[in-house]
Amino acid sequence: MEAGRPSRTALVVAALRAAHQVMDTPVLFADPVALPILGPGAEERIRADEARLRAPPACFLRASLVARSRFAEDKLATAVAGGVDQYVVLGAGLDTFAYRNPHPGLRVIEVDHPATQAWKRDMLARAEITPPNGVAYAPVDFERDTLADGLTGAGFDWNRPAFVAWLGVTVYLTRDAILDTLRRVAGLALGSGIVFDYSLPPDTLGEGQRAAFQGMADRAAAEGEPWRTFFTPDALATDLRGLGFDPVEDVGSVELNPRYFAGRADGLALGGISRLVHATVTAPSPSPHGL
Template identity: 50%
Template sequence: MQAGQPSITARAAAALRAAHQELEGGRVFQDPLALRILGADTDDPVVAVAFRPEGERSRLTVAARARFAEDAVAAAVERGVRQCVVLGAGLDTFGCRNPHTSAGLRVFEVDHPATQEWKRHRLAESGIAVPPSLTFAPVDFERSGPAEGLGAAGFDAGRPAFFVWLGVVPYLTRAAVFDTLGFIAGLPAGSGVVFDYGEPSGSLPPEQRAVREARAAWVAEAGEPFLSHFTPEELVSALHGLRFSAIEDIGYGDLAARYTGGADADTAEVSSDMGARVVHTWRSAIR
C-alpha cells in the first residue's frame, strides 16, 4: 500500500466498478461517479486489467457485491435506520450520491487519516461535491478502534446504524474482525452490517483452492496478505452469539447470478472459485 492512498485491492475494486459502468452499462450496479473518481488512475496497470474484455465476470461480481450492500442499506432505512457507516471506504462513492438524503440518512466514511485526505483531494479534483449528509471519520486502526473516531465525527451510538464493510475483513486478524462486529452488535436494535469474507483454502475443492492461493500470493506480494478466514457455519454461529437475529450468507457466484438473472450462466461458477462470500446481518428490533 502506498502511503496516503487506497490499497491496491481497493483500487482494483474501484476500477472494476468503474469499468462495469463503461463496458456493461452499469446493468447490475449503477454508479455515475465511479469513472470520475478514478480519474488519473486510468493509466494504472491495476485499472487497465479491470477494463479488459475478458474481465466481465470479475466486474459483474464486484458490481453485484456493491448492489447487494446498497440494497441492504435501503432496507435498513426502511426500518428506520438513519446512520450509515462505510468502513474502509477507499474510493467508494455512496456517501456522495446518497439516495436517502430525503429520509435523513447520514453517512460516515471511516478510513485511515492519510487515505481520507488523499480521497478528499481526489473528490475536489474530480468536481465531485461532498454533500452535507457525508462526514469523514479518520481512524488510525493501529491506535484506536472505530468507536472513538466515529464519536468524534458526531456518530450517535445511542441510535441504530448500518455498516458497509466490503473488501476489508480478509485482511484483518480474527480478533479485529470480532472486535468490530462486537461494536456493531452493541448498538441499538435495528443495527446491522454487510461484509464479505473468505473460506479456508482447505475447505475448498481443488480448482477453487488453486485460484484462492494464487490470489493470496498476489495480495501478499502487494503487502496486503490475507489474515483471516471463516467457514460459513462458524461465522453464523458467532453472529448468533453476538445477538444478530437476521443473517443471510451468500456466495459470490450465487450473488452474481441473482443480479444477472441467470443470463451469464458461467458467472456463478467462475466468480465463486475463490470461496468468497457476503453476509448481511442485523439485529431485529423485537427483543
C-alpha cells in the same frame, strides 16, 4: 498496508467498479461517480485494458465487487425504509455512495485508514466532486485506533440505529480484530444492521477456485496487503449469534448468481471464493457506546 501509504487495493476495486459501467451489459450496479472519481481518461484506460478485464480472473473479481455493493445497498434501502438514518461505511476506500446518495436525510460516515482517506479526499477534489453536507469522515486505523472515538468525532448518534457496510476488509485483518469490530457493531442500538463479506478457507475450495484464490492473494501480498483470515459459514454464524446478531443471512454464488447474473450473455458471474453476510442487532447493548 504500509504506514502513511493509501490502499492500493482500494484503487483496484474502484477501477473494476468503473470497468463494470463501461464494459458490462446490463449493468448490475449503476454508479455514475465510478468513472469521474478516477480522473480524466478513466474510460480510455479501461478500453485499452479490455482484453485483460474480460479474462475469467478479472470477470470473477469484478462480479464479486459489484454483487457485494449491490447487495449492501439493497439491504441499506430496506433499512432506510424502516427508519434507519445513519450509514457507516467501514474501510470505505473509494466507495462512492455518499456522492450519489438517493436517500434524503440519510447521513453517511466514511471510516478508513487516515492515509487512504486523505488520498480519497484529494481524488475527490481533483475530480471536482464536492462532498455533500450529509457525509462525514472518521480517520481510523482498524488495528490500532478506537472506532468509537472516530465515530463520535464524526457526529455519530449512539442512541439511534445505524446500518454498517464493511466490504473488502475482513480478509486483511486478524481474526481477533474482525471479531472485536463485529462485537462493537453488535453493541449499537437495537435495529442496527451490518453487511460484510469474507473469504472461504482455501482448503474448502475446488481446484479452479483455489488457483483463483491464490492468484488474488499473491497480488494483494505483493502490494503489502496480505490476506490473513478466512471463515466457514457455520463457524461464523455461531460467532455472530454469540455476539448478539440475529437473524444471520449468509449467501454466496449459489444464491447470488441466480439473483444477480441470470441470463447474461457476457459470462459475468461469481466464482464462489467469497460470501456475504447480512445480520441484525437484536440483543440489548451492554454499554451505551457499543463501539
